[in-house]
Amino acid sequence: MPNKTAQVDQFLLIHSARADNWREITTLADAWAANRGARAALEAAISAVAPAEEYYAYPGRRLLSVLAERIATDDAGGAARLARRISNGLLSHSYRGRQSEWDVHDEMSGAEVTDIMPPGTGEARGRRPYFEVLFVNSQPATRWEAFAAEIRRLRRPEDGFIYEPVLVGSFEDAFCAAALNPDIIAIVLAEGFPYRSRHDAPVLRSVLDPLGETEGPDMSALRLARGLKRIRPELDVYLLSDRQVEKIAGDPTADAVRRVFYAVEEPLEMHLAILEGVQARYETPFFDNLKKYARRPIGTFHALPIARGKSVFKSDWIRDMGEFYGLNLFLAESSATTGGLDSLLEPTGTIKRSQELAARAFGADHVFFVTNGTSTSNKMAVQALLAPGDIAVVDRNCHKSHHYGMVLTGAQPYYVEAFPMTEYSMYGAVPLATIKRALLTLRAEGRLDRLKLLDLTNCTFDGHMYNVRRVMEECLAIKPDLIFLWDEAWSGFARFSPFLRPRTAMGAAADIESWLQDPASVSAYEKQRADLGDEPSDEALLAARLLPDPRLVRLRVYQTNSTHKSMSAIRQGSMLLVKDVDFHTVEAQFHEAVFTHASTSPNQQLIASLDVARRQMELDGYGLVMNAIEIALKIRRAINEHPLISKYFRVLGADEMIPAQYRQSGFKDYLAPGATWATAVKAMNEDEFYLDPTRMTLVCGTAGFDGTQFKGLLANEYDIQLNKTSRNSVLLQSNINNTRSDIAHLVRVLVEICRGIEKRLADGGEGERAAFAARVKSLMTDVPDLPNFSHFHALYRGDAGRKSPEGDMRAAFFHAYDASVCEYVPLIGAECDKRLKEGPEMVSANFVIPYPPGFPIMVPGQVLTQETIDFMRKLDVKEIHGYEKARGLKLVKPDAVAAKAKRSAKAR
Numbered sequence: 001m002p003n004k005t006a007q008v009d010q011f012l013l014i015h016s017a018r019a020d021n022w023r024e025i026t027t028l029a030d031a032w033a034a035n036r037g038a039r040a041a042l043e044a045a046i047s048a049v050a051p052a053e054e055y056y057a058y059p060g061r062r063l064l065s066v067l068a069e070r071i072a073t074d075d076a077g078g079a080a081r082l083a084r085r086i087s088n089g090l091l092s093h094s095y096r097g098r099q100s101e102w103d104v105h106d107e108m109s110g111a112e113v114t115d116i117m118p119p120g121t122g123e124a125r126g127r128r129p130y131f132e133v134l135f136v137n138s139q140p141a142t143r144w145e146a147f148a149a150e151i152r153r154l155r156r157p158e159d160g161f162i163y164e165p166v167l168v169g170s171f172e173d174a175f176c177a178a179a180l181n182p183d184i185i186a187i188v189l190a191e192g193f194p195y196r197s198r199h200d201a202p203v204l205r206s207v208l209d210p211l212g213e214t215e216g217p218d219m220s221a222l223r224l225a226r227g228l229k230r231i232r233p234e235l236d237v238y239l240l241s242d243r244q245v246e247k248i249a250g251d252p253t254a255d256a257v258r259r260v261f262y263a264v265e266e267p268l269e270m271h272l273a274i275l276e277g278v279q280a281r282y283e284t285p286f287f288d289n290l291k292k293y294a295r296r297p298i299g300t301f302h303a304l305p306i307a308r309g310k311s312v313f314k315s316d317w318i319r320d321m322g323e324f325y326g327l328n329l330f331l332a333e334s335s336a337t338t339g340g341l342d343s344l345l346e347p348t349g350t351i352k353r354s355q356e357l358a359a360r361a362f363g364a365d366h367v368f369f370v371t372n373g374t375s376t377s378n379k380m381a382v383q384a385l386l387a388p389g390d391i392a393v394v395d396r397n398c399h400k401s402h403h404y405g406m407v408l409t410g411a412q413p414y415y416v417e418a419f420p421m422t423e424y425s426m427y428g429a430v431p432l433a434t435i436k437r438a439l440l441t442l443r444a445e446g447r448l449d450r451l452k453l454l455d456l457t458n459c460t461f462d463g464h465m466y467n468v469r470r471v472m473e474e475c476l477a478i479k480p481d482l483i484f485l486w487d488e489a490w491s492g493f494a495r496f497s498p499f500l501r502p503r504t505a506m507g508a509a510a511d512i513e514s515w516l517q518d519p520a521s522v523s524a525y526e527k528q529r530a531d532l533g534d535e536p537s538d539e540a541l542l543a544a545r546l547l548p549d550p551r552l553v554r555l556r557v558y559q560t561n562s563t564h565k566s567m568s569a570i571r572q573g574s575m576l577l578v579k580d581v582d583f584h585t586v587e588a589q590f591h592e593a594v595f596t597h598a599s600t601s602p603n604q605q606l607i608a609s610l611d612v613a614r615r616q617m618e619l620d621g622y623g624l625v626m627n628a629i630e631i632a633l634k635i636r637r638a639i640n641e642h643p644l645i646s647k648y649f650r651v652l653g654a655d656e657m658i659p660a661q662y663r664q665s666g667f668k669d670y671l672a673p674g675a676t677w678a679t680a681v682k683a684m685n686e687d688e689f690y691l692d693p694t695r696m697t698l699v700c701g702t703a704g705f706d707g708t709q710f711k712g713l714l715a716n717e718y719d720i721q722l723n724k725t726s727r728n729s730v731l732l733q734s735n736i737n738n739t740r741s742d743i744a745h746l747v748r749v750l751v752e753i754c755r756g757i758e759k760r761l762a763d764g765g766e767g768e769r770a771a772f773a774a775r776v777k778s779l780m781t782d783v784p785d786l787p788n789f790s791h792f793h794a795l796y797r798g799d800a801g802r803k804s805p806e807g808d809m810r811a812a813f814f815h816a817y818d819a820s821v822c823e824y825v826p827l828i829g830a831e832c833d834k835r836l837k838e839g840p841e842m843v844s845a846n847f848v849i850p851y852p853p854g855f856p857i858m859v860p861g862q863v864l865t866q867e868t869i870d871f872m873r874k875l876d877v878k879e880i881h882g883y884e885k886a887r888g889l890k891l892v893k894p895d896a897v898a899a900k901a902k903r904s905a906k907a908r
Helices: 010-033 039-053 060-072 076-092 111-115 141-152 171-180 202-211 221-231 245-249 252-256 267-282 285-294 307-313 319-325 327-331 350-362 374-385 400-409 432-444 468-478 492-496 505-517 520-532 538-543 587-597 604-640 677-686 707-718 740-780 809-815 830-838 866-874 894-907
Strands: 130-136 162-168 184-190 236-241 259-262 366-370 391-395 412-416 451-457 464-466 483-487 556-561 574-580 689-691 695-699 729-733 822-825 849-851 879-881 889-892
Touching: 010 039, 010 076, 010 604, 039 060, 060 076, 060 141, 130 141, 130 171, 141 162, 141 267, 162 171, 171 184, 171 221, 184 221, 184 267, 221 236, 221 252, 236 245, 236 267, 245 259, 259 267, 267 604, 285 327, 285 350, 285 604, 307 319, 307 327, 319 327, 350 366, 350 492, 350 574, 350 604, 366 374, 366 587, 374 400, 374 451, 374 483, 374 556, 374 574, 374 587, 391 400, 391 432, 400 412, 400 809, 412 432, 432 451, 432 468, 432 538, 451 468, 464 468, 468 483, 468 505, 492 505, 492 604, 505 520, 505 556, 505 574, 604 695, 604 740, 707 729, 707 740, 822 830, 830 866
Parallel strands: 130 162, 130 184, 184 236, 236 259, 391 412, 391 451, 451 483, 483 556
Antiparallel strands: 366 574, 464 689, 556 574, 695 729, 822 889, 849 879
């Protein structure tokens, strides 16, 4: 185990470093066996990993003891063979399904080749899912192996799963094991264990310090249970006690415990309880029912010819589609109103149950499955929560679905601006001061009662994560019943990381809910009130870290989640999460929104994939997200520290993505000199904005490529696919699907591209070098300023406030349908320039959204300014939604609208 405990990626890289450490042990053992290395080097390497190995079931004490014995008796060949078997087992996970891997005497020749191959997609069924259970006990370590053997004897052939015990004997070791070992998904606590570990190893500090777990007066099993659920809420925790179990079971602090047992009087019941707890998470009601449906002999007389697949497999012309997708896809097709598969529009059976399980997994009160993507989830939420004339404070750079939702519902957007990153042609997130000032402006104008919703994107496409709890608490201090809609399309996975969870809508809502229930919250509020005085000025409120009055708060939080973007769901699979104490007042409206937007013929496979994605994240999400973060950190290091790649490319750090005033902790980047876990965790907990480590903005302008060009090069020449680009960058995203092989492929490709640049510059002479420098300057220096939202035309501000900028975007949107009140003005030309200087004002008739960057630079009813036009003219992207180059800018003529309205009034 590496001893560089200060290194910022120490904790997150422990997971993958374990496999690397065992490959190194194998190399050292082979070298010793071949008389090319020293026994001492092998012993030192094994000694370094020994403390952390206690937190895993495999290889376990027996195999490690045999390995130590072979080394002690100078059996170099035997030690090398066993080290390689252990290393291969860890690499391939073969120990999960092959009992021989645990046999200290199994030294089959030829096994090494097969041991490194992972399970195949076509392997025989019947393999039982494997997991590990952490037993925290006060027994002497000499008794642990016997205790583990007793647990294994409880296994039965009819068990649906198989697990191995991991035994530790202290509070610290339990915390480390749960944090380091993602295979642990259940924990059994027996009272009486000490706090301190029997080891004094750096690995303990590198895990415990960032997780913020310190010694205190309460070191009970219940305190440990609560701490473990804080970092991994999906875990099942069981308590064994030889005291008054009846009293413990009724203790409110025992909520973290799934079940309490009296000592170990019923070991089989404990075993069954563990399996039952896993089964409760493994259950996928809709997917299970869909599989049963596919096995039934069905005669179909409904309007779905593709169901059962006969029209496909009997056709000479489209049979290849059936062969490509497989028979089950068609056997599982059915009309939504038949076959007992439940209805997505009004679920009462398996879909309803699946949504309830998703609510449990994501920490929500309710979940709606959506099969039209998060664009639809956003429009559903906006429609259900807003009525015509309501005001919503909205990030102007949010996804277009939010803007269209405002059009559909007739709500009036009060646009707030994110901080700009002009150098990279992108926006960040909206500063809290900007949001608070909007609320205070509405309050000053007596319009706060019309404000219903704060609508923000978290995290942004480029990785900016809000301090969600602080935003909600400070807004609730100004308006206690404000509703929050957080678009977390790109970060649904964050729920399953203890570091990212607090910066999610549901994670922050749970923390606020807990604070509201704490009697100390009232005292904290009253102290703040006394400090601020009875009528604090707006400036005082802007400067203060506000706390809401817990007696007045109505906690109403909504989160949309593109499950398909960060979890194993089919494309367009989305979830809408609800944690709203007043949901009963809008539930009917939500059902109307579902009826409005959801298809009456939803895809069954898509619904099933949402069900399965939830199962995977509850049982495997912690390790998968840890791996995604590890991958991202390795990519950052591989690019920024490579002597050739770093000449032309670099991944931006937090200090380049987030201005210093929003990084109160002083955190610069994961790879910055002197960066430690202490500063990283401080940033996670305190900074106004935090950079999601799985989002990597790769600057390509310094290599002479604009974002669109570089994206095309990677896709067409190297089979590397990306999502987002800017003028001079592309966005790399690590996810739960990535492997270290993907890193190697990316690095190899970048090296090849850089060598090509080097050769071109060397062979092309001064002219080529000058052209390259000019291209880089154009991309990196001559960048257009980013335009802010200007204002709505007076025609669309009939009932707006004097200082607040909201407007009736819906009216402007539908005026664009009437050709008699619209006109076109060329973007380039004297007419546009004259209108900007002399008038009449140019008023956008529709949304204009360049891609990239992908945000609307014009919305219906917005007055166009020089700033906006200059930006449009400098754009070099091919795709601009809402703009027809041949016809020009589509504008509304306010005078024509007013004249037509006057004629209509006279006619009446």
